[in-house]
Amino acid sequence: MHPETLPRPAPITIDEYRDRRRALMDRLSVESAVLLPGAALVTRSRDSEFPFRQDSDVHYLTGFPEPEALLLLLPGREDGDSVLFCQDRDPTREAWAGIRLGAEGAVREHGIDQAFENAERDAKLAELLDGRTTLYLPLGDAEALALAEEVRAELAGGARRGVVAPSAFADVSELLHEQRLCKSEAELALMRHAGAISARAHVRAMRTARPGLMEWQLQAELEHEFRWQGGSGPAYASIVGGGINACVLHYIENHAPLEDGALVLIDAGAEFGLYAGDISRTFPVNGRFSEAQRALYEVVLAAQERAVAAVRPGATLAMIHEGVVRDLTGGLIELGLLEGDVQARIDDGSYKLFYLHSTSHWLGLDVHDVGAYRHEGHPRPLLPGMVLTVEPGLYVPADNDLPEAFRGIGIRIEDDVVVTPDGHEVLTAGVPKRVADIESLMNSK
Numbered sequence: 001m002h003p004e005t006l007p008r009p010a011p012i013t014i015d016e017y018r019d020r021r022r023a024l025m026d027r028l029s030v031e032s033a034v035l036l037p038g039a040a041l042v043t044r045s046r047d048s049e050f051p052f053r054q055d056s057d058v059h060y061l062t063g064f065p066e067p068e069a070l071l072l073l074l075p076g077r078e079d080g081d082s083v084l085f086c087q088d089r090d091p092t093r094e095a096w097a098g099i100r101l102g103a104e105g106a107v108r109e110h111g112i113d114q115a116f117e118n119a120e121r122d123a124k125l126a127e128l129l130d131g132r133t134t135l136y137l138p139l140g141d142a143e144a145l146a147l148a149e150e151v152r153a154e155l156a157g158g159a160r161r162g163v164v165a166p167s168a169f170a171d172v173s174e175l176l177h178e179q180r181l182c183k184s185e186a187e188l189a190l191m192r193h194a195g196a197i198s199a200r201a202h203v204r205a206m207r208t209a210r211p212g213l214m215e216w217q218l219q220a221e222l223e224h225e226f227r228w229q230g231g232s233g234p235a236y237a238s239i240v241g242g243g244i245n246a247c248v249l250h251y252i253e254n255h256a257p258l259e260d261g262a263l264v265l266i267d268a269g270a271e272f273g274l275y276a277g278d279i280s281r282t283f284p285v286n287g288r289f290s291e292a293q294r295a296l297y298e299v300v301l302a303a304q305e306r307a308v309a310a311v312r313p314g315a316t317l318a319m320i321h322e323g324v325v326r327d328l329t330g331g332l333i334e335l336g337l338l339e340g341d342v343q344a345r346i347d348d349g350s351y352k353l354f355y356l357h358s359t360s361h362w363l364g365l366d367v368h369d370v371g372a373y374r375h376e377g378h379p380r381p382l383l384p385g386m387v388l389t390v391e392p393g394l395y396v397p398a399d400n401d402l403p404e405a406f407r408g409i410g411i412r413i414e415d416d417v418v419v420t421p422d423g424h425e426v427l428t429a430g431v432p433k434r435v436a437d438i439e440s441l442m443n444s445k
Helices: 014-025 056-062 091-097 102-110 118-129 142-156 173-181 185-208 215-228 243-247 291-309 317-334 342-347 435-442
Strands: 032-037 043-045 070-073 082-086 114-117 134-137 168-171 239-242 263-268 270-272 279-284 387-390 393-395 410-412 415-420 423-426
Touching: 014 056, 014 070, 014 102, 014 173, 032 056, 032 118, 032 142, 056 070, 056 173, 070 118, 082 102, 082 118, 102 114, 114 118, 118 142, 134 142, 185 215, 185 263, 185 270, 185 279, 185 415, 185 435, 215 239, 215 263, 215 270, 239 243, 243 263, 243 410, 263 410, 279 291, 279 410, 279 435, 291 317, 291 387, 291 393, 291 410, 291 415, 291 435, 317 342, 317 393
Parallel strands: 032 134, 082 114, 134 168
Antiparallel strands: 032 070, 070 082, 239 263, 263 279, 387 415, 393 410, 415 423
Protein backbone atom coordinates (compact mmCIF):
# COMPACT_ATOMS: atom_id res chain seq x y z
CA MET A 1 0.00 0.00 0.00
CA HIS A 2 1.29 3.44 -0.88
CA PRO A 3 1.77 5.88 2.00
CA GLU A 4 -0.64 8.76 2.37
CA THR A 5 0.26 12.02 0.69
CA LEU A 6 0.49 15.00 3.02
CA PRO A 7 -1.41 18.17 2.05
CA ARG A 8 0.91 20.68 0.44
CA PRO A 9 1.35 24.17 1.88
CA ALA A 10 0.56 27.23 -0.20
CA PRO A 11 3.39 28.59 -2.34
CA ILE A 12 4.93 31.94 -1.52
CA THR A 13 2.89 34.72 -3.13
CA ILE A 14 3.96 37.22 -5.77
CA ASP A 15 3.31 39.96 -3.23
CA GLU A 16 5.78 38.47 -0.76
CA TYR A 17 8.49 38.25 -3.41
CA ARG A 18 7.77 41.87 -4.33
CA ASP A 19 7.98 42.89 -0.66
CA ARG A 20 11.35 41.16 -0.34
CA ARG A 21 12.74 43.11 -3.28
CA ARG A 22 11.35 46.33 -1.84
CA ALA A 23 12.87 45.63 1.59
CA LEU A 24 16.30 45.17 0.00
CA MET A 25 16.02 48.29 -2.16
CA ASP A 26 14.85 50.37 0.80
CA ARG A 27 18.38 49.96 2.16
CA LEU A 28 19.99 51.29 -1.02
CA SER A 29 20.33 54.74 -2.54
CA VAL A 30 18.62 55.72 -5.80
CA GLU A 31 22.07 55.96 -7.40
CA SER A 32 22.69 52.24 -6.82
CA ALA A 33 21.62 49.01 -8.51
CA VAL A 34 21.66 45.30 -7.76
CA LEU A 35 22.94 42.80 -10.32
CA LEU A 36 22.25 39.16 -9.45
CA PRO A 37 22.76 36.26 -11.88
CA GLY A 38 20.68 33.14 -11.53
CA ALA A 39 22.01 29.60 -11.74
CA ALA A 40 22.89 27.87 -15.00
CA LEU A 41 22.41 24.28 -16.07
CA VAL A 42 25.37 22.08 -15.09
CA THR A 43 26.53 19.26 -17.35
CA ARG A 44 26.34 15.83 -15.75
CA SER A 45 27.82 13.89 -18.64
CA ARG A 46 28.15 14.70 -22.33
CA ASP A 47 24.77 16.18 -23.34
CA SER A 48 22.80 15.59 -20.14
CA GLU A 49 22.52 17.97 -17.20
CA PHE A 50 21.94 17.72 -13.49
CA PRO A 51 18.39 18.66 -12.45
CA PHE A 52 18.21 22.44 -12.36
CA ARG A 53 18.05 24.29 -9.05
CA GLN A 54 17.77 28.06 -8.99
CA ASP A 55 20.31 30.18 -7.12
CA SER A 56 18.93 30.64 -3.60
CA ASP A 57 19.22 34.44 -3.60
CA VAL A 58 17.51 34.82 -6.97
CA HIS A 59 14.78 32.45 -5.85
CA TYR A 60 14.33 34.38 -2.60
CA LEU A 61 13.75 37.63 -4.52
CA THR A 62 11.72 36.33 -7.46
CA GLY A 63 10.66 32.67 -7.28
CA PHE A 64 11.71 32.52 -10.94
CA PRO A 65 12.44 28.85 -11.77
CA GLU A 66 14.43 28.94 -15.01
CA PRO A 67 18.19 28.90 -15.72
CA GLU A 68 20.23 31.71 -17.27
CA ALA A 69 18.27 34.51 -15.61
CA LEU A 70 19.71 37.86 -14.56
CA LEU A 71 17.94 40.08 -12.03
CA LEU A 72 18.44 43.84 -11.85
CA LEU A 73 17.01 45.97 -9.06
CA LEU A 74 16.95 49.67 -9.87
CA PRO A 75 15.66 51.77 -6.95
CA GLY A 76 13.52 54.71 -8.04
CA ARG A 77 13.26 53.75 -11.72
CA GLU A 78 10.08 55.18 -13.25
CA ASP A 79 9.43 52.19 -15.49
CA GLY A 80 9.67 49.76 -12.58
CA ASP A 81 12.49 48.91 -10.24
CA SER A 82 12.77 45.18 -11.00
CA VAL A 83 14.04 43.96 -14.36
CA LEU A 84 14.67 40.35 -15.32
CA PHE A 85 16.52 38.94 -18.29
CA CYS A 86 15.51 35.36 -19.09
CA GLN A 87 15.80 32.63 -21.70
CA ASP A 88 14.41 33.41 -25.13
CA ARG A 89 11.21 31.74 -26.26
CA ASP A 90 12.31 29.11 -28.78
CA PRO A 91 9.70 26.65 -30.14
CA THR A 92 12.32 24.13 -31.27
CA ARG A 93 14.11 24.01 -27.91
CA GLU A 94 10.80 24.06 -26.05
CA ALA A 95 9.68 20.98 -27.97
CA TRP A 96 12.62 19.11 -26.42
CA ALA A 97 12.92 20.65 -22.97
CA GLY A 98 9.57 22.22 -22.11
CA ILE A 99 7.86 25.59 -22.35
CA ARG A 100 9.82 28.64 -21.28
CA LEU A 101 8.12 31.55 -19.56
CA GLY A 102 9.79 34.22 -21.64
CA ALA A 103 9.67 37.91 -20.79
CA GLU A 104 5.88 38.14 -20.78
CA GLY A 105 5.59 35.10 -18.49
CA ALA A 106 8.15 36.51 -16.04
CA VAL A 107 6.08 39.66 -15.66
CA ARG A 108 2.73 37.89 -15.58
CA GLU A 109 3.56 35.00 -13.26
CA HIS A 110 6.29 36.44 -11.03
CA GLY A 111 5.37 40.08 -10.66
CA ILE A 112 8.57 41.42 -12.24
CA ASP A 113 8.08 45.02 -13.40
CA GLN A 114 9.83 44.56 -16.73
CA ALA A 115 11.51 41.64 -18.44
CA PHE A 116 13.56 41.03 -21.56
CA GLU A 117 14.77 37.89 -23.21
CA ASN A 118 18.51 37.23 -23.11
CA ALA A 119 18.89 38.07 -26.79
CA GLU A 120 18.37 41.71 -25.77
CA ARG A 121 20.68 41.66 -22.77
CA ASP A 122 23.81 43.06 -24.38
CA ALA A 123 21.89 45.97 -25.89
CA LYS A 124 19.87 46.78 -22.78
CA LEU A 125 22.14 46.16 -19.80
CA ALA A 126 24.42 49.20 -20.06
CA GLU A 127 21.44 51.42 -20.81
CA LEU A 128 19.65 50.24 -17.66
CA LEU A 129 22.72 50.75 -15.47
CA ASP A 130 23.66 54.17 -16.82
CA GLY A 131 23.72 56.64 -13.92
CA ARG A 132 24.01 54.00 -11.20
CA THR A 133 27.19 54.86 -9.33
CA THR A 134 27.28 51.87 -6.96
CA LEU A 135 26.62 48.39 -8.23
CA TYR A 136 25.69 45.76 -5.63
CA LEU A 137 26.47 42.19 -6.63
CA PRO A 138 27.74 38.96 -5.06
CA LEU A 139 31.45 39.77 -5.07
CA GLY A 140 32.36 36.11 -4.65
CA ASP A 141 30.63 35.23 -7.94
CA ALA A 142 33.10 35.33 -10.84
CA GLU A 143 30.32 35.53 -13.44
CA ALA A 144 28.69 38.49 -11.73
CA LEU A 145 32.02 40.32 -11.38
CA ALA A 146 32.94 39.75 -15.02
CA LEU A 147 29.55 41.03 -16.15
CA ALA A 148 29.79 44.10 -13.90
CA GLU A 149 33.27 44.91 -15.19
CA GLU A 150 32.06 44.55 -18.77
CA VAL A 151 29.17 46.94 -18.20
CA ARG A 152 31.36 49.46 -16.40
CA ALA A 153 33.94 49.40 -19.20
CA GLU A 154 31.23 49.88 -21.82
CA LEU A 155 29.72 52.85 -20.00
CA ALA A 156 33.10 54.41 -19.16
CA GLY A 157 34.15 54.22 -22.80
CA GLY A 158 30.83 55.42 -24.18
CA ALA A 159 30.78 58.30 -26.63
CA ARG A 160 27.47 59.74 -25.38
CA ARG A 161 27.61 62.82 -23.22
CA GLY A 162 26.32 62.51 -19.69
CA VAL A 163 26.86 58.77 -19.39
CA VAL A 164 27.68 57.75 -15.80
CA ALA A 165 29.42 54.42 -15.19
CA PRO A 166 29.41 52.62 -11.85
CA SER A 167 32.34 53.90 -9.81
CA ALA A 168 32.12 51.29 -7.03
CA PHE A 169 31.16 47.68 -6.55
CA ALA A 170 29.68 46.54 -3.23
CA ASP A 171 28.76 43.11 -1.90
CA VAL A 172 25.00 42.52 -1.87
CA SER A 173 25.41 39.24 -0.01
CA GLU A 174 25.61 40.62 3.52
CA LEU A 175 22.47 42.75 3.11
CA LEU A 176 20.51 40.00 1.39
CA HIS A 177 21.63 37.22 3.70
CA GLU A 178 20.70 39.17 6.80
CA GLN A 179 17.25 39.62 5.27
CA ARG A 180 16.97 35.88 4.65
CA LEU A 181 17.88 34.95 8.23
CA CYS A 182 14.44 35.44 9.83
CA LYS A 183 11.79 33.44 8.01
CA SER A 184 8.28 34.63 7.19
CA GLU A 185 5.17 32.63 8.04
CA ALA A 186 4.98 31.45 4.43
CA GLU A 187 8.57 30.23 4.57
CA LEU A 188 7.95 28.46 7.87
CA ALA A 189 4.97 26.65 6.35
CA LEU A 190 7.26 25.28 3.63
CA MET A 191 9.89 24.35 6.21
CA ARG A 192 7.32 22.57 8.38
CA HIS A 193 6.39 20.54 5.32
CA ALA A 194 10.03 19.77 4.51
CA GLY A 195 10.48 18.71 8.14
CA ALA A 196 7.38 16.53 8.08
CA ILE A 197 8.45 14.81 4.85
CA SER A 198 11.93 14.27 6.26
CA ALA A 199 10.52 12.80 9.47
CA ARG A 200 8.29 10.38 7.60
CA ALA A 201 11.27 9.25 5.55
CA HIS A 202 13.30 8.51 8.68
CA VAL A 203 10.39 6.56 10.17
CA ARG A 204 10.18 4.57 6.95
CA ALA A 205 13.90 3.79 7.12
CA MET A 206 13.60 2.63 10.75
CA ARG A 207 10.72 0.32 9.85
CA THR A 208 12.63 -1.11 6.89
CA ALA A 209 16.03 -1.64 8.52
CA ARG A 210 17.24 -5.15 9.22
CA PRO A 211 20.56 -7.01 9.13
CA GLY A 212 21.70 -7.90 5.62
CA LEU A 213 20.30 -4.85 3.86
CA MET A 214 22.72 -2.43 2.23
CA GLU A 215 23.12 1.19 3.27
CA TRP A 216 21.93 2.27 -0.16
CA GLN A 217 18.65 0.42 0.34
CA LEU A 218 17.81 2.62 3.34
CA GLN A 219 18.84 5.61 1.23
CA ALA A 220 16.34 4.47 -1.40
CA GLU A 221 13.57 4.29 1.22
CA LEU A 222 14.36 7.83 2.38
CA GLU A 223 14.46 9.37 -1.04
CA HIS A 224 11.35 7.54 -2.22
CA GLU A 225 9.41 9.27 0.56
CA PHE A 226 10.94 12.65 -0.30
CA ARG A 227 9.71 12.38 -3.89
CA TRP A 228 6.40 10.66 -3.03
CA GLN A 229 5.49 13.66 -0.88
CA GLY A 230 6.28 16.15 -3.65
CA GLY A 231 9.76 17.18 -2.60
CA SER A 232 12.36 17.78 -5.27
CA GLY A 233 14.55 15.12 -3.64
CA PRO A 234 17.22 15.26 -0.95
CA ALA A 235 18.30 18.70 0.24
CA TYR A 236 21.88 17.38 0.39
CA ALA A 237 23.66 14.07 -0.17
CA SER A 238 22.00 11.52 2.11
CA ILE A 239 24.25 9.96 4.75
CA VAL A 240 23.54 6.34 5.74
CA GLY A 241 26.44 5.05 7.81
CA GLY A 242 26.32 1.68 9.48
CA GLY A 243 28.79 0.65 12.18
CA ILE A 244 32.17 2.41 11.95
CA ASN A 245 30.95 4.40 8.91
CA ALA A 246 28.85 6.49 11.32
CA CYS A 247 32.10 7.97 12.65
CA VAL A 248 32.76 9.63 9.26
CA LEU A 249 30.84 12.89 9.54
CA HIS A 250 30.08 13.32 5.83
CA TYR A 251 30.00 9.68 4.78
CA ILE A 252 27.98 9.56 1.55
CA GLU A 253 29.20 6.38 -0.18
CA ASN A 254 26.36 4.35 1.38
CA HIS A 255 27.72 1.11 -0.06
CA ALA A 256 28.27 -1.18 2.94
CA PRO A 257 26.07 -3.92 4.39
CA LEU A 258 24.10 -3.27 7.59
CA GLU A 259 25.35 -5.70 10.22
CA ASP A 260 23.48 -7.37 13.05
CA GLY A 261 24.39 -5.73 16.36
CA ALA A 262 25.55 -2.46 14.77
CA LEU A 263 24.00 0.99 14.80
CA VAL A 264 23.19 2.96 11.67
CA LEU A 265 23.37 6.75 11.55
CA ILE A 266 21.16 8.52 9.00
CA ASP A 267 21.56 12.22 8.24
CA ALA A 268 19.09 13.11 5.51
CA GLY A 269 16.45 15.69 4.70
CA ALA A 270 13.98 16.54 1.98
CA GLU A 271 13.92 19.72 -0.09
CA PHE A 272 10.47 21.21 -0.65
CA GLY A 273 9.92 24.51 -2.43
CA LEU A 274 13.73 24.86 -2.29
CA TYR A 275 13.62 24.85 1.54
CA ALA A 276 15.64 22.18 3.35
CA GLY A 277 14.85 19.65 6.01
CA ASP A 278 17.80 18.22 7.95
CA ILE A 279 17.40 15.31 10.39
CA SER A 280 19.86 12.90 11.97
CA ARG A 281 18.82 9.76 13.78
CA THR A 282 20.84 6.77 14.99
CA PHE A 283 19.25 3.39 15.67
CA PRO A 284 20.13 -0.31 15.94
CA VAL A 285 20.01 -2.28 12.71
CA ASN A 286 18.31 -5.20 14.49
CA GLY A 287 15.89 -3.04 16.47
CA ARG A 288 17.51 -3.41 19.91
CA PHE A 289 20.23 -1.27 21.47
CA SER A 290 23.03 -3.10 23.23
CA GLU A 291 23.92 -1.96 26.75
CA ALA A 292 26.92 0.07 25.56
CA GLN A 293 25.05 1.54 22.61
CA ARG A 294 22.20 2.59 24.86
CA ALA A 295 24.54 4.15 27.43
CA LEU A 296 26.34 6.27 24.84
CA TYR A 297 23.09 7.11 23.06
CA GLU A 298 21.48 8.37 26.26
CA VAL A 299 24.38 10.79 26.77
CA VAL A 300 23.83 12.30 23.31
CA LEU A 301 20.06 12.34 23.71
CA ALA A 302 20.16 14.12 27.06
CA ALA A 303 22.49 16.77 25.62
CA GLN A 304 20.29 17.18 22.56
CA GLU A 305 17.05 17.51 24.51
CA ARG A 306 18.56 20.09 26.87
CA ALA A 307 19.95 22.01 23.90
CA VAL A 308 16.57 22.08 22.15
CA ALA A 309 14.96 23.30 25.38
CA ALA A 310 17.48 26.17 25.48
CA VAL A 311 16.36 27.58 22.10
CA ARG A 312 14.50 30.83 22.73
CA PRO A 313 14.79 34.53 21.90
CA GLY A 314 17.94 36.03 23.42
CA ALA A 315 19.87 32.75 23.61
CA THR A 316 22.90 32.31 21.37
CA LEU A 317 24.24 29.36 19.43
CA ALA A 318 27.47 29.72 21.40
CA MET A 319 25.59 29.30 24.69
CA ILE A 320 23.75 26.25 23.36
CA HIS A 321 26.99 24.69 22.10
CA GLU A 322 28.76 25.31 25.42
CA GLY A 323 25.97 23.49 27.24
CA VAL A 324 26.22 20.54 24.86
CA VAL A 325 30.00 20.33 25.28
CA ARG A 326 29.60 20.27 29.05
CA ASP A 327 26.88 17.60 28.93
CA LEU A 328 28.80 15.37 26.51
CA THR A 329 32.07 15.73 28.39
CA GLY A 330 30.40 14.79 31.66
CA GLY A 331 28.84 11.76 30.00
CA LEU A 332 32.15 10.66 28.51
CA ILE A 333 33.75 10.79 31.95
CA GLU A 334 30.92 8.76 33.51
CA LEU A 335 31.34 6.08 30.83
CA GLY A 336 35.11 5.88 31.28
CA LEU A 337 35.98 7.31 27.86
CA LEU A 338 37.58 10.33 29.54
CA GLU A 339 39.03 10.78 33.00
CA GLY A 340 39.20 13.60 35.50
CA ASP A 341 37.26 16.84 35.91
CA VAL A 342 34.68 18.04 33.39
CA GLN A 343 36.06 21.58 33.16
CA ALA A 344 39.62 20.31 32.82
CA ARG A 345 38.66 18.08 29.90
CA ILE A 346 36.82 20.98 28.27
CA ASP A 347 39.78 23.31 28.78
CA ASP A 348 42.33 20.89 27.31
CA GLY A 349 40.03 19.94 24.43
CA SER A 350 40.09 16.22 25.21
CA TYR A 351 36.39 15.94 24.37
CA LYS A 352 37.18 16.86 20.76
CA LEU A 353 38.41 13.33 20.13
CA PHE A 354 34.74 12.34 20.31
CA TYR A 355 32.85 15.53 19.34
CA LEU A 356 34.31 17.28 16.31
CA HIS A 357 31.66 19.72 15.13
CA SER A 358 29.43 22.57 16.25
CA THR A 359 25.97 21.95 17.62
CA SER A 360 23.97 24.17 15.27
CA HIS A 361 23.78 25.87 11.91
CA TRP A 362 21.15 28.04 10.24
CA LEU A 363 18.61 26.28 8.02
CA GLY A 364 16.50 27.61 5.16
CA LEU A 365 16.89 27.77 1.40
CA ASP A 366 20.36 26.30 1.93
CA VAL A 367 20.94 23.41 4.32
CA HIS A 368 23.81 25.39 5.82
CA ASP A 369 21.88 28.59 5.41
CA VAL A 370 23.19 32.11 5.10
CA GLY A 371 23.43 34.74 7.82
CA ALA A 372 26.26 35.75 10.13
CA TYR A 373 26.69 33.90 13.40
CA ARG A 374 28.13 36.97 15.09
CA HIS A 375 26.73 40.49 15.31
CA GLU A 376 28.86 43.49 16.20
CA GLY A 377 31.64 41.19 17.32
CA HIS A 378 29.53 39.01 19.61
CA PRO A 379 27.47 35.81 19.21
CA ARG A 380 24.15 37.05 17.90
CA PRO A 381 21.04 36.65 20.05
CA LEU A 382 18.35 34.44 18.57
CA LEU A 383 15.26 36.17 17.20
CA PRO A 384 11.80 34.83 16.34
CA GLY A 385 11.78 33.39 12.83
CA MET A 386 15.35 32.10 12.88
CA VAL A 387 15.61 28.38 12.09
CA LEU A 388 18.51 26.28 13.29
CA THR A 389 19.56 22.69 13.70
CA VAL A 390 20.43 21.14 17.06
CA GLU A 391 22.72 18.16 16.44
CA PRO A 392 25.13 16.93 19.11
CA GLY A 393 26.97 13.69 18.47
CA LEU A 394 29.64 11.35 19.78
CA TYR A 395 32.00 9.38 17.54
CA VAL A 396 34.24 6.84 19.25
CA PRO A 397 37.35 5.87 17.26
CA ALA A 398 38.22 2.20 16.87
CA ASP A 399 41.19 2.76 19.17
CA ASN A 400 42.69 0.00 21.30
CA ASP A 401 43.19 2.45 24.19
CA LEU A 402 39.43 2.97 24.54
CA PRO A 403 36.92 0.65 26.26
CA GLU A 404 36.18 -2.13 23.78
CA ALA A 405 32.38 -1.97 24.10
CA PHE A 406 32.29 1.60 22.73
CA ARG A 407 34.83 1.34 19.92
CA GLY A 408 33.57 2.33 16.48
CA ILE A 409 30.19 3.66 17.65
CA GLY A 410 28.96 6.88 16.03
CA ILE A 411 25.79 8.63 17.21
CA ARG A 412 24.19 11.90 16.10
CA ILE A 413 20.71 13.19 16.92
CA GLU A 414 19.49 16.25 15.01
CA ASP A 415 16.27 18.24 14.82
CA ASP A 416 15.22 21.43 13.04
CA VAL A 417 14.01 24.13 15.41
CA VAL A 418 12.39 27.52 14.76
CA VAL A 419 12.68 30.30 17.32
CA THR A 420 9.23 31.56 18.36
CA PRO A 421 8.32 34.65 20.41
CA ASP A 422 7.84 32.47 23.49
CA GLY A 423 10.48 29.80 22.93
CA HIS A 424 10.76 27.34 20.08
CA GLU A 425 8.99 24.87 17.81
CA VAL A 426 10.54 21.59 16.69
CA LEU A 427 9.79 21.08 12.99
CA THR A 428 10.98 17.46 12.92
CA ALA A 429 9.25 15.97 15.95
CA GLY A 430 7.52 13.35 13.79
CA VAL A 431 10.40 10.88 14.04
CA PRO A 432 11.18 9.25 17.41
CA LYS A 433 14.50 9.70 19.18
CA ARG A 434 14.02 8.13 22.62
CA VAL A 435 15.28 4.58 22.98
CA ALA A 436 11.96 2.99 23.95
CA ASP A 437 10.12 4.75 21.12
CA ILE A 438 12.69 3.71 18.51
CA GLU A 439 12.67 0.08 19.64
CA SER A 440 8.86 0.04 19.75
CA LEU A 441 8.61 1.40 16.21
CA MET A 442 11.21 -0.97 14.82
CA ASN A 443 9.70 -4.04 16.43
CA SER A 444 6.09 -3.32 15.53
CA LYS A 445 6.55 -3.64 11.77
